[in-house]
Amino acid sequence: MPTSGYSKARAAECVQTRERSQKPFIFIWKGPGYVPRSDQLNSAAARFVQVFRVPMSKRTSIPKRQKAAHHEAGHAVLSAAINDAPYLVSIRRDGTKLGRACYRFEARPQRLIQVHLAGFAAEELLSGRRSRRLRGPELGISITMATTPSLAHLQPMVEGRDQFLAVQEILKMGVEPRSEIIRTEFDRFYEIAKASVQSVWPAVAAVARALLKESELASNAFFTALGGHDIYGPVLAVQDTYGLRART
Numbered sequence: 001m002p003t004s005g006y007s008k009a010r011a012a013e014c015v016q017t018r019e020r021s022q023k024p025f026i027f028i029w030k031g032p033g034y035v036p037r038s039d040q041l042n043s044a045a046a047r048f049v050q051v052f053r054v055p056m057s058k059r060t061s062i063p064k065r066q067k068a069a070h071h072e073a074g075h076a077v078l079s080a081a082i083n084d085a086p087y088l089v090s091i092r093r094d095g096t097k098l099g100r101a102c103y104r105f106e107a108r109p110q111r112l113i114q115v116h117l118a119g120f121a122a123e124e125l126l127s128g129r130r131s132r133r134l135r136g137p138e139l140g141i142s143i144t145m146a147t148t149p150s151l152a153h154l155q156p157m158v159e160g161r162d163q164f165l166a167v168q169e170i171l172k173m174g175v176e177p178r179s180e181i182i183r184t185e186f187d188r189f190y191e192i193a194k195a196s197v198q199s200v201w202p203a204v205a206a207v208a209r210a211l212l213k214e215s216e217l218a219s220n221a222f223f224t225a226l227g228g229h230d231i232y233g234p235v236l237a238v239q240d241t242y243g244l245r246a247r248t
């Protein structure tokens with residue numbers, strides 16, 4: 001858990017520093033449910049209530065764009081298999097954020113948790129290393145925010161968002177809102193998401209390749225990129241293995 005929150009003035013300064021250095025920060029955003037673009041960040045800084053500094057992760061040899069492509073392909077393919085096909089998958093730089101997958105959120109929490117964690121799962125399968133962001137400050141903040149009623153109107157943006165959304169879905173399953181319990185569920189679903197993504201890795205890799213080429217895939221282009229790969233059978237088999245009936 002990070003220790004210090006920053007004042008609004010310091011937050012504004014951090015926003016500018018971030019833009020120069022690209023160092024990761026978690027901004028806790030008080031506002032409507034969208035992620036502001038970088039050109040909105042400076043004016044929005046006054047509305048940041050707290051900013052947490054996150055240590056830089058070790059550099060890997062995998063280029064950022066390639067990682068982002070696999071991350072978004074992971075979200076997109078798993079969503080298509082157990083939730084809903086994405087209507088847009090993109091790694092176009094959108095200010096603060098490299099990549100996003102847009103899909104509707106209607107499925108059961110057990111599926112949505114996995115969809116939110118599939119990006120990190122794909123990154124791990126690509127790099128062989130589990131993201132530090134799955135246990136570090138981002139997860140701690142997400143849990144604190146999701147379980148503290150006075151913080152319920154806030155949401156983290158940029159780094160920490162996937163974790164926060166996953167934690168929110170875990171709470172919807174009716175688990176006791178205690179940190180250790182949430183972390184246990186988080187790890188359990190991460191493993192299932194990873195096994196699911198692994199089972200359809202050729203499809204994930206194919207979508208990532210298409211993203212690296214085109215930067216953005218609308219629904220039709222996404223299905224074209226999948227080629228002939230079956231994304232349903234293997235994922236459903238994994239869901240069954242873990243006792244999650246994928247079709248209800």
Ligand SMILES: [Zn+2]
Nearest residue numbers: 071075119162
């Ligand atoms: Zn993501």
